[in-house]
Amino acid sequence: MNSTIRLTYRIIRSALDVNTISFLILLPVGYLLIMGLMMGSIIHSFNYGGSNLSYVSFIAPGIVADQILMGGSMAGWVLWSDKRTGMLEQIFSMPFSRFQYQLSNLIAMILVTFGGALIMILVAIPFISINITAYGFLLVFIYLVLGTLTFGSIMLALGATVRSNQVFNVISNVMFFVVTFTSSVFYPITSQTPRPLAMAAMLNPLTYVVDGIRGAFLNTSGVADVYYIAVLVTTSAIFMAIASLTYRRIKLSATV
């Protein structure tokens, strides 16, 4: 078996135990079904991009897009945890290069994102109206990959830099909250949105992933996707460069 595949398997196997998988599934399912259906009882339907949408149909693409945060945070957590448990140093003393470890971590997080996204789509289908084409699926694939690379790289940089458990958890939880709630996951960004929040949404890469996936779900994709993808290619390139830099500077334990 190829070294990168073996490392990827190890990362997924060591990161995903039953409790973690339950959390990764239950949290977004909770958002989708509880929040989607509860809010749907007061927001019956509204116009979005020329279509009349139920609230649950509106947030479903957002919850699917949110899986990039799940995959990304796993990658950062694995790196941080491997540093803490000594596995990083042990793996580096085995026949793997540092690049292979980083690549495996990226592949693992993309696989986890896809797994999560697939589960969310399957859970949502009975409750939403969806009009996706093969081209739409391709777009969803591209958005998920680019979004995961962007947020995964941010989390990898965090995992490479931070030493304390508390700091890692606090930063990742705050980031998760801020990124999710300043994007268009739960509400559309319109001319009515307060200006600072609209600005925050515009600077937030998750907004582009959500809007892109929403367009694919509703079959309203168009020229805007070129812009969204260009933004995400740029953010993923910038954050991957930052992640590589911090990763290269990881100091293994300082015992003499």
Next chain:
Amino acid sequence: MNSIEVSDLKVSYDGKKYVVDGLSFDVEEGEIFGFLGPNGAGKTTTIRVLTTLIKPTQGTVNVLGMDVTKRGLEIRKRIGVILQQPSYEWNLSVEKNMYIYATLWNIPRSQVKKRIDELIEKFDLAEIRKVSAADISIGQRRRLQLVRELIHDSELLFLDEPTIGLDPIARKNLLTYFKSLAKDGTTIFFTTHNLEEADFLCDRVGIINHGRLYAIDSIDNLKATYEGDRTIEVLVNKAPERLAEKLKSRLVGAVVDGTFNKESPIKIVTNKVPDAMEIINEYIKEEGDSLLWLNIKKTELEDVFFKVVGEQQNE
């Protein structure tokens, strides 16, 4: 043929101070080489260079005939490394930890179960086989870390203080196993604080302190070098620090060490036992102190280590 060749190795982490300062030594194929030194001597840094985890600042290092700075990946395919730092997959059981490790080493599926079963039985891990690594004791985790490394074959095994945290039975079991590996041709590079272990296991030892190698030879030759020396252990009641001062100032060439409290004896390595006894007697008369414990013994590896490191520190 040499498995390890080190020439004028220097390592600095900050660009100012060398933590390894001009090491040169060879380790022959099939040999068990012990690397002894106090805390902070540079043992782990040397292992990190040899296992290609860090690059040397200066000097040349060849492992299995390959330059560590150029052929790291190839070297790492043929070595086994048990690092000082504990490492384990905290959320997986002992058995699954071993399976993951076997996968990383690409052990054929047909052999994995058999190997794991053998190692689990040999190193008494059956009871905790299904228990998560997070729920076992520190000693059991260490045992898992050691046993895991034995899943794959290696030509050269690096052991950085491998027996820390092990109970005496597990320690003996493991050391005996390492001896059998060496008999089958595996070269072993072993660092330890425990000189009894080095005495039991190693063919040759090197004594390192402050990044420099101060002695390197077979254990028998090192003992012979200090043949005339004796180790005196003395415990007094009132003022051990004053006795230590007297011994240090008057016993030329001796190494005097200890914590100088009333619980642990002062240790003196010297070839002038009568002079030392005279100074001790003199102290007892002057201070009106009593002698609680006195022991004079022949030179062991521990005394050689103590003398080499002590002499160097006195300098």
